[in-house]
Amino acid sequence: MIREQAVAESAATAEAQDRVWDAFRRWGYLQANLDPLGDLEPVAMPELDIPGSEAEAARRVYCGTIGAEFMHIPDRERRLWVQERMEAEAPVPDRTRILGLLIRAEIFEHVLQTRYLGTKRYSLEGESALLPLLDSILSATAEQGATKGMLAMSHRGRLNVMVHIVGRAAAEVFARFEDVDPRSTMGSGDVKYHMGATGDFHAANGRDVSMHLVSNPSHLEAVDPVLMGRTRAKQMRRSETGRREVVAIAMHGDAAFAGQGICAETLNLCAVPGFTVGGSVHIIVNNLIGFTTVPRDSVSSRFSSDLAKRLDAPIFHVNAEDPDAVVRVGRIALDYRYAFGAPVFVDLIGYRRHGHSEVDDPTITQPLRYRKIEAHPPIWQIYAEKIGANPEPIVQRVREELDAAQKEAQEIEKRPVMRRLPRYWGGFIGGRYDASYEVDTAAPEETIAAIGESLVTYPEGFHIHAKVKKLLEQRLEMARGKRPIDFGMAEALAFGSLVLQGVPVRLTGQDSRRGTFNQRHAALIDTETEEEFVPLEHMAPDQAWCEIYNSPLSEAAVLGFEYGFSRDFPEALVLWEAQFGDFANGAQIIIDQFISASEDKWNLLSGLVLLLPHGYEGQGPEHSSARIERFLQLAARDNIQICQPSTAAQYFHLLRRQAMRMWRKPLIVFTPKSMLRHPAASSAIGDFTSGRFRTVIPDRGDGSATRVLLCTGKIGHELEAERKRRQDSSTAIVFIDQMYPFPEAELTGEINRYANAREFVWVQEEPGNMGAREFIIPQLERLAGRSILSVNRSESASPSTGSSKAHEMEQKTLLTLAFGI
Ligand SMILES: Cc1ncc(C[n+]2csc(CCOP(=O)(O)OP(=O)(O)O)c2C)c(N)n1
Numbered sequence: 001m002i003r004e005q006a007v008a009e010s011a012a013t014a015e016a017q018d019r020v021w022d023a024f025r026r027w028g029y030l031q032a033n034l035d036p037l038g039d040l041e042p043v044a045m046p047e048l049d050i051p052g053s054e055a056e057a058a059r060r061v062y063c064g065t066i067g068a069e070f071m072h073i074p075d076r077e078r079r080l081w082v083q084e085r086m087e088a089e090a091p092v093p094d095r096t097r098i099l100g101l102l103i104r105a106e107i108f109e110h111v112l113q114t115r116y117l118g119t120k121r122y123s124l125e126g127e128s129a130l131l132p133l134l135d136s137i138l139s140a141t142a143e144q145g146a147t148k149g150m151l152a153m154s155h156r157g158r159l160n161v162m163v164h165i166v167g168r169a170a171a172e173v174f175a176r177f178e179d180v181d182p183r184s185t186m187g188s189g190d191v192k193y194h195m196g197a198t199g200d201f202h203a204a205n206g207r208d209v210s211m212h213l214v215s216n217p218s219h220l221e222a223v224d225p226v227l228m229g230r231t232r233a234k235q236m237r238r239s240e241t242g243r244r245e246v247v248a249i250a251m252h253g254d255a256a257f258a259g260q261g262i263c264a265e266t267l268n269l270c271a272v273p274g275f276t277v278g279g280s281v282h283i284i285v286n287n288l289i290g291f292t293t294v295p296r297d298s299v300s301s302r303f304s305s306d307l308a309k310r311l312d313a314p315i316f317h318v319n320a321e322d323p324d325a326v327v328r329v330g331r332i333a334l335d336y337r338y339a340f341g342a343p344v345f346v347d348l349i350g351y352r353r354h355g356h357s358e359v360d361d362p363t364i365t366q367p368l369r370y371r372k373i374e375a376h377p378p379i380w381q382i383y384a385e386k387i388g389a390n391p392e393p394i395v396q397r398v399r400e401e402l403d404a405a406q407k408e409a410q411e412i413e414k415r416p417v418m419r420r421l422p423r424y425w426g427g428f429i430g431g432r433y434d435a436s437y438e439v440d441t442a443a444p445e446e447t448i449a450a451i452g453e454s455l456v457t458y459p460e461g462f463h464i465h466a467k468v469k470k471l472l473e474q475r476l477e478m479a480r481g482k483r484p485i486d487f488g489m490a491e492a493l494a495f496g497s498l499v500l501q502g503v504p505v506r507l508t509g510q511d512s513r514r515g516t517f518n519q520r521h522a523a524l525i526d527t528e529t530e531e532e533f534v535p536l537e538h539m540a541p542d543q544a545w546c547e548i549y550n551s552p553l554s555e556a557a558v559l560g561f562e563y564g565f566s567r568d569f570p571e572a573l574v575l576w577e578a579q580f581g582d583f584a585n586g587a588q589i590i591i592d593q594f595i596s597a598s599e600d601k602w603n604l605l606s607g608l609v610l611l612l613p614h615g616y617e618g619q620g621p622e623h624s625s626a627r628i629e630r631f632l633q634l635a636a637r638d639n640i641q642i643c644q645p646s647t648a649a650q651y652f653h654l655l656r657r658q659a660m661r662m663w664r665k666p667l668i669v670f671t672p673k674s675m676l677r678h679p680a681a682s683s684a685i686g687d688f689t690s691g692r693f694r695t696v697i698p699d700r701g702d703g704s705a706t707r708v709l710l711c712t713g714k715i716g717h718e719l720e721a722e723r724k725r726r727q728d729s730s731t732a733i734v735f736i737d738q739m740y741p742f743p744e745a746e747l748t749g750e751i752n753r754y755a756n757a758r759e760f761v762w763v764q765e766e767p768g769n770m771g772a773r774e775f776i777i778p779q780l781e782r783l784a785g786r787s788i789l790s791v792n793r794s795e796s797a798s799p800s801t802g803s804s805k806a807h808e809m810e811q812k813t814l815l816t817l818a819f820g821i
Contacts, residue, residue, distance in 0.1 A: 024063065033063070035349050036351060037369065067318070094204060098135075104164055107395060109160065116177040120155075128379050131160070137334045139204035148211075159192065224263060228564065255290020255304065268554065320379065321350065350379075424571065439660045475492070479685075488519040495546060496539055498659050501544075505573045510578075516579050560587070573655065597634075600637070616766070617807075642739045643739065646717070647681050711763045712737065719763060762788050763791045763792070765814065
């Protein structure tokens with residue numbers, strides 16, 4: 001009886017103890033000592049006002065300099081994992097290594113400050129524990145078998161990280177402060193704190209991890225999805241071992257992480273099959289300020305990391321002035337990534353010693369905080385004292401090393417440092433277009449027939465949807481030359497022929513597996529089981545891979561991801577599809593900052609394809625225009641290609657050309673909607689088995705036309721129908737299927753055929769302030785040596801009318817004017 005009572009009592013005690021610990025596991029981070037300057041005050045938590053030794057023990061674990069947020073994770077196994085690591089005894093770190101890194105971080109900044117007074121470097125001081133943190137994470141990755149660390153970060157501490165983590169020579173970084181010979185860089189290059197860097201990290205266990213810091217624009221956080229896409233591509237290059245070998249580490253500013261929507265979009269990719277990288281490590285370099293703005297004005301919750309709570313991921317807040325805790329958290333975070341293949345967050349809370357850049361005076365906006373900071377010793381001094389080390393010899397040695405590097409920098413040639421591309425870029429080039437790059441893109445008839453057969457083949461017993469079955473039967477007839485080939489089939493033939501040739505294909509976009517316009521059906525769905533079968537993955541045993549994924553409902557992150565992927569898979573055809581071309585402007589930063597400018601700024605190439613459904617069909621202002629005008633405005637020095645294939649065969653050749661040429665340039669394709677199945681845009685099989693992509697489709701007439709209509713896309717087919725209706729034999733219609741690089745020779749040849757022409761007219765569906773007009777008319781006038789008339793919708797603030805009746809009237813008027821101004 002007494003024994004039973006004792007058992008019951010001890011069970012009750014254990015339960016009570018558990019309740020105490022659970023309270024701290026759940027809420028302890030809100031009372032943790034996280035801010036070196038004490039501005040982030042503990043939250044009053046009645047739940048934690050618990051007396052007793054058990055509470056004291058729990059408080060020591062959860063309210064010290066680490067605040068762990070993990071009780072929101074639904075998976076018990078993950079919670080227990082974090083709990084065990086937090087409640088285990090803290091391992092003793094290599095304090096000499098930590099002190100060395102802290103000193104290096106700050107002396108590096110001091111040398112820059114004294115030698116290059118007045119230039120911006122975005123000092124890491126106040127957050128120099130970032131170096132031991134990265135060191136701890138990367139040393140752990142080396143132990144876990146990683147060979148490649150992919151880093152992304154913004155301005156803060158970037159030069160420091162380049163030298164001490166990525167392994168760039170300090171002299172090279174200093175040389176960039178000496179600036180470059182302006183004649184070597186006119187019109188191109190970028191500032192030093194945006195450039196990428198490649199090198200080796202020397203892990204604590206003696207192994208090297210090859211490092212890459214991704215080039216990024218000033219637009220904060222825009223690089224995040226690019227990092228993920230690049231990581232995924234590098235992982236895929238290593239097949240099964242990829243996830244273990246390549247790790248993505250993203251650093252964020254606290255204000256930027258809370259404020260920029262692309263962070264949410266990118267985080268949402270983390271567990272989606274087509275986009276996962278097996279867990280990324282995120283560090284918020286949290287100095288509790290963004291330029292001049294304090295957290296009160298930049299985030300609506302307590303921590304800027306709160307966005308991360310949308311994921312089932314742990315968040316470790318850590319006081320940057322306790323480097324032992326910082327490196328401990330780094331190790332836990334990295335091990336978590338490997339244990340669960342899932343993302344993890346470290347919120348490194350420190351301060352910013354100087355202004356936003358070193359030319360800003362922070363005492364104007366935060367006088368009190370900066371008074372505190374001025375009186376506050378640097379982290380390395382506090383740490384040296386804490387561990388009883390004499391830092392002076394190390395300080396001296398580091399200073400001498402950096403002084404020597406600075407002298408060396410003056411000897412380094414003052415040319416802009418452009419990135420060297422990895423080996424797999426060996427067979428590809430950028431630069432200006434040259435006609436010699438063209439290749440044959442036709443496919444033999446037997447190949448078309450064989451692809452056709454595979455495209456309509458599915459496993460026995462597969463229950464196919466009746467509508468899809470009919471479509472497949474039609475496709476088989478197309479492949480056998482019994483029916484004209486439409487856009488959907490042309491694309492499947494392009495993909496199929498490429499994978500058979502060994503060229504991998506990756507296409508993502510919203511609803512891309514079926515196709516927004518019900519045109520693709522890349523995946524067949526069993527009507528009884530919903531099992532999926534992708535014929536393009538089963539063409540031949542030795543084919544290349546083919547991945548077609550539905551993406552989350554994001555433009556910026558998904559396009560950024562695909563841009564990143566294309567950067568590390570140049571031999572693949574990588575495509576991103578917008579649901580409607582209009583939505584591409586949600587990814588405008590990626591288009592402006594990466595796709596159109598990365599070769600110019602960073603010497604980085606990409607063969608990414610954007611498929612943008614475009615055309616005026618009466619569906620209103622939001623479903624009409626992919627904004628041709630904007631892409632044309634971005635075009636210069638052959639940086640991108642801008643095309644609108646007018647037929648299915650043209651689309652087929654364009655896609656194959658993109659993959660098969662050695663010239664790697666982003667390709668913007670305005671794709672059709674209603675014309676997808678239109679007979680006028682369908683092509684005979686002979687156009688696939690011979691020919692190439694034609695930049696200009698000349699009129700079929702003999703050149704006697706007196707009126708020449710020049711256009712691009714759907715309107716051309718409507719003009720042809722109108723000409724037929726009018727039985728007009730004096731009007732020629734010329735399609736410009738490639739607007740950029742401008743097909744100068746082809747158009748000159750075509751224009752010169754019309755010696756009798758009284759008028760040349762540019763016809764477009766778009767309003768006068770949109771479409772290709774502004775770009776193309778001056779070019780045409782230059783070639784024709786005369787003025788070119790224009791037919792277009794009236795100038796407008798929005799792309800189109802919302803009324804389909806009004807649309808029809810406008811379209812009719814366009815056609816009438818085209819034939820008879
Ligand atoms: C998208 C974007 N908007 C505005 C800016 C201008 N800007 C540069 S740094 C900065 C503050 C960043 O603060 P935080 O993210 O906390 O990083 P910190 O500089 O404090 O390390 C701002 C607003 C920018 N670079 N990018």
